[in-house]
Amino acid sequence: MNLIPTESVGSVPRPKALQEAMTAFSQGNLSETEMNKHFDAVVKDTISRMEQTGSPIVSDGEQTKTSFVTYPLDGLTNLASDGILIPFEDGHARQLPRITSGPFHYSTYAGSYLPRAKKFATRPLKQAVISASAMSLLYPQDGIANYSQEQFITDLVNQSAADIRSCFDNGALHVQVDFTEARLAIKLDPSKALLKQFIDLNNQVLTRFTAEERQRIGFHTCPGGDHDSTHSADVDYTELIPLFLTLNSGNFYMQMANEQNPAKALKHIGENIRPNQRVYVGVIDVINAEIETPEQVYERIMTAAEYIPVNQLGTTDDCGFSPFSDDLATSRDTAFAKITARVEGTRMASEKLKL
Numbered sequence: 001m002n003l004i005p006t007e008s009v010g011s012v013p014r015p016k017a018l019q020e021a022m023t024a025f026s027q028g029n030l031s032e033t034e035m036n037k038h039f040d041a042v043v044k045d046t047i048s049r050m051e052q053t054g055s056p057i058v059s060d061g062e063q064t065k066t067s068f069v070t071y072p073l074d075g076l077t078n079l080a081s082d083g084i085l086i087p088f089e090d091g092h093a094r095q096l097p098r099i100t101s102g103p104f105h106y107s108t109y110a111g112s113y114l115p116r117a118k119k120f121a122t123r124p125l126k127q128a129v130i131s132a133s134a135m136s137l138l139y140p141q142d143g144i145a146n147y148s149q150e151q152f153i154t155d156l157v158n159q160s161a162a163d164i165r166s167c168f169d170n171g172a173l174h175v176q177v178d179f180t181e182a183r184l185a186i187k188l189d190p191s192k193a194l195l196k197q198f199i200d201l202n203n204q205v206l207t208r209f210t211a212e213e214r215q216r217i218g219f220h221t222c223p224g225g226d227h228d229s230t231h232s233a234d235v236d237y238t239e240l241i242p243l244f245l246t247l248n249s250g251n252f253y254m255q256m257a258n259e260q261n262p263a264k265a266l267k268h269i270g271e272n273i274r275p276n277q278r279v280y281v282g283v284i285d286v287i288n289a290e291i292e293t294p295e296q297v298y299e300r301i302m303t304a305a306e307y308i309p310v311n312q313l314g315t316t317d318d319c320g321f322s323p324f325s326d327d328l329a330t331s332r333d334t335a336f337a338k339i340t341a342r343v344e345g346t347r348m349a350s351e352k353l354k355l
Contacts, residue, residue: 004301004313004353005056006346007280009220009253010068010128010176011320012050012061012335018042022066039064044120049336054343057124057173060117068178068323069130072106072163073097073138084137086184099138102147104155110175111166124173128320131179131219132160132205133198153201161208164217175217176253177202180319182221182244186235195243206248215276218251219244222282222319237265245272252277255318257285257292257300263307270307280314283345284338286321289330291337297345302352310353315346 014022021038024030046061065071073079083098110129117125139152167175179202185195206214221244223235237259245252254269256262259282269279283300284292301315321335 003350006315011322013322013332047120053340075107106159109166111170114170126174127167127172128176160205177219179219215250217249220253222255238268241268242272253280256282266307280316282318284317292341294344298348301349
């Protein structure tokens, strides 16, 4: 029997001791050797626990990233801290940096995290990367002297493609592009011109890859998930879905478990999905501390199967559990219990649907 594929989105909560070590290292109070010992121990534990859940494809849970969005910027000197502010519904906000001069380049490629993960994994690995569209927000609206936005976009597409390529070169089976700003784009610009601009930019990056490689690349969307709050859940999902599925990739990881009207959204997915696409439907609500049962997961999958062809269906979590390294809203034990429920509920649904 073939199982419905299931994958985590990205981050799992980091142990408090790791967060403290990362802070000490950033302040110059911990050596690189000691920091790497912490990273090795936590990545080993993370992959071991993820494999124990029965996950068929695993990751390092982004344990060594400062955040899912800023890892390419660590150590760059041409940044200012007063970039775009992203407010969340609970009142807190995250602020992106802005670039102050060109040329733009990544300081770190996501593929560089894979060698450490490969030391401990016995199953295929996936790696998350940030989208080119998210990085495009670093360019200031009033421009930069001697560095046009056009040149910035050229550099950005090159760097984003190199980021994905580094993951394949270092052994990733799947690469997941975090496109959490997709729904937010509609909130910022209801005309959808900004969303279309984002999608066009990401599709430019995808032209650098073969058709077979694009089937191993996926895009993740959610209304944000940070400190158990969101930034764009009030945007109607059906406004996003048709355009989201015009991305020229094979996989789509879509928040659904905490959606207010999942049936409406699933119907739109079923109406817009193309033959070469697979949608990994979110069946785990990562901003709710209550641990789902396998039966709840099973029911969510069976509902999704009413609208999406089963051979194009997968399951995932709504979002990463801890996208930013300082997020302590969810415990590691809770995260792994939820992942276990997802894997078991997916197995139950696969048996019922007899793939």
